[in-house]
Amino acid sequence: MVGRLSSESSQPVSRYHVKSFGCQMNVYDSERMGDLLAADGHVAVDSADAADIVVLNTCHIREKAAEKLYSDIGRLKKPRADGSRPVIVAAGCVAQAEGAEIGRRAPAVDVIVGPLAYHNLPALLREAAAIPADARGARWGRAIDTDMPASPKFDHLPARRHQGASAFLTVQEGCDKFCTFCVVPYTRGGEVSRPFADLVREAETLVAAGAVEITLIGQNVNAYGLELGGGATLPALIAELAQLEGLKRIRYTTSHPRDMTRALIDAHAEIPKLMPYLHLPVQSGSSRILKAMNRAHTRESYLATLAELRAARPDIALSGDFIVGFPGETEADFADTLRIVSEVGYAQAYSFKYSQRPGTPAATMADQVPEAVKEERLARLQAAITAGAHAFNLASVGRHTEILLERPGRKPGQLIGKTPWLQSAVVSVTGAKIGDLIAVEITEGQPNSVEARPVDRAPSLPAERAAA
Ligand code: 5AD
Ligand code: SF4
Numbered sequence: 001m002v003g004r005l006s007s008e009s010s011q012p013v014s015r016y017h018v019k020s021f022g023c024q025m026n027v028y029d030s031e032r033m034g035d036l037l038a039a040d041g042h043v044a045v046d047s048a049d050a051a052d053i054v055v056l057n058t059c060h061i062r063e064k065a066a067e068k069l070y071s072d073i074g075r076l077k078k079p080r081a082d083g084s085r086p087v088i089v090a091a092g093c094v095a096q097a098e099g100a101e102i103g104r105r106a107p108a109v110d111v112i113v114g115p116l117a118y119h120n121l122p123a124l125l126r127e128a129a130a131i132p133a134d135a136r137g138a139r140w141g142r143a144i145d146t147d148m149p150a151s152p153k154f155d156h157l158p159a160r161r162h163q164g165a166s167a168f169l170t171v172q173e174g175c176d177k178f179c180t181f182c183v184v185p186y187t188r189g190g191e192v193s194r195p196f197a198d199l200v201r202e203a204e205t206l207v208a209a210g211a212v213e214i215t216l217i218g219q220n221v222n223a224y225g226l227e228l229g230g231g232a233t234l235p236a237l238i239a240e241l242a243q244l245e246g247l248k249r250i251r252y253t254t255s256h257p258r259d260m261t262r263a264l265i266d267a268h269a270e271i272p273k274l275m276p277y278l279h280l281p282v283q284s285g286s287s288r289i290l291k292a293m294n295r296a297h298t299r300e301s302y303l304a305t306l307a308e309l310r311a312a313r314p315d316i317a318l319s320g321d322f323i324v325g326f327p328g329e330t331e332a333d334f335a336d337t338l339r340i341v342s343e344v345g346y347a348q349a350y351s352f353k354y355s356q357r358p359g360t361p362a363a364t365m366a367d368q369v370p371e372a373v374k375e376e377r378l379a380r381l382q383a384a385i386t387a388g389a390h391a392f393n394l395a396s397v398g399r400h401t402e403i404l405l406e407r408p409g410r411k412p413g414q415l416i417g418k419t420p421w422l423q424s425a426v427v428s429v430t431g432a433k434i435g436d437l438i439a440v441e442i443t444e445g446q447p448n449s450v451e452a453r454p455v456d457r458a459p460s461l462p463a464e465r466a467a468a
Pocket of ligand 2: 179
């Protein structure tokens with residue numbers, strides 16, 4: 001039996017829960033789906049077990065991510081003590097890529113909605129509710145929308161309800177780069193930038209609601225505005241948002257090395273509110289593999305971009321993504337990857353075993369690397385990344401800076417905040433609360449975090465930059 005949605009009641013009030021998998025784009029989309037459901041009269045709950053509608057906002061980037069959807073559906077479809085089960089919504093990139101297959105593999109799913117169509121979620125729920133329960137099984141999805149409309153969904157979303165000190169703001173979606181391993185151009189479509197004025201307005205709303213940090217997000221965030229021509233670019237947007245008085249920190253992610261323009265690099269030198277941190281995926285340290293990946297950059301051009309960034313902002317912390325075991329990757333190619341990790345000195349980085357994604361060019365390339373080799377390379381790469389992160393954290397001991405408090409720590413009186421370099425900093429402090437920016441000195445460096453102590457006043461970031 002389906003929760004409270006029934007054919008008798010086409011506009012029920014239900015408790016909803018949105019579970020997010022994958023990237024920050026999905027975190028943003030999950031929040032916006034929540035906004036839509038709340039605007040439709042539904043009420044948010046913290047756990048799927050207590051919800052009448054469960055939205056699973058999925059990720060398709062690697063195989064494992066898709067499997068999580070099916071295991072969650074398996075749990076959710078089991079009848080509860082009162083015989084009911086929640087309405088199950090499969091949203092996000094798995095829904096986009098595998099809509100029909102989800103229907104076949106998991107008939108319990110009631111609504112299937114892609115990442116470009118979720119503004120239609122309330123209508124799809126109503127459509128699902130209008131189908132009598134005995135029709136279940138006769139068709140594989142109650143309601144489905146995986147269209148990729150030309151008009152952006154953002155025009156159809158209600159006002160944001162975000163509360164909290166740190167907020168995401170999606171500025172562009174989609175990708176035209178077609179790296180040969182990646183499904184994103186197929187699931188999220190081509191690059192589409194949101195209008196500049198809409199973004200300024202949304203940022204103002206967030207700041208008025210208490211946000212002191214905004215992270216501008218997009219699959220290719222630094223391509224923002226480039227497809228339109230004209231002045232609406234990412235550095236222009238950052239400069240505009242830096243004028244908002246209540247806003248203290250600006251970040252952006254994820255960037256492609258190809259779109260690191262001179263103006264964006266200069267923004268790191270010129271805009272103190274732009275945090276000294278950049279996530280710039282390289283994927284491999286071997287130019288030969290980068291070519292096979294269709295990355296449009298080489299090892300050398302990537303390193304040259306980083307040199308320019310460091311000239312602009314000497315204390316900038318760098319992060320990256322790596323794939324090991326791309327088809328044809330030899331031990332020599334992998335050694336180039338290990339070498340780039342030590343050469344760059346990443347503050348942190350993410351690494352993945354290559355995963356064959358159906359429909360992508362690399363999936364059918366010759367010389368697929370055996371699983372055991374991938375695993376062994378991943379372990380060596382992760383050890384190198386962890387050592388580098390630890391070295392970065394140790395090198396920051398003694399820095400006076402500010403942290404933005406985000407969550408409670410494990411011990412009483414402890415809070416965890418973020419440094420400008422995106423390190424998690426553990427601090428024991430009284431009289432401060434989550435959402436505050438407090439002055440600290442970094443006292444210890446761990447592999448994945450730093451410890452800090454409160455101090456009276458932090459030097460301003462520009463002064464710190466001059467000292468770096
Ligand atoms: N296999 C493994 N990792 C992948 N990524 C993207 N596609 C794949 C794949 N097929 C990684 C890339 C990307 C990150 C978000 O996920 O490193 O930057
Ligand atoms: Fe995928 Fe490459 Fe586009 Fe990033 S740039 S989303 S890895 S195709």
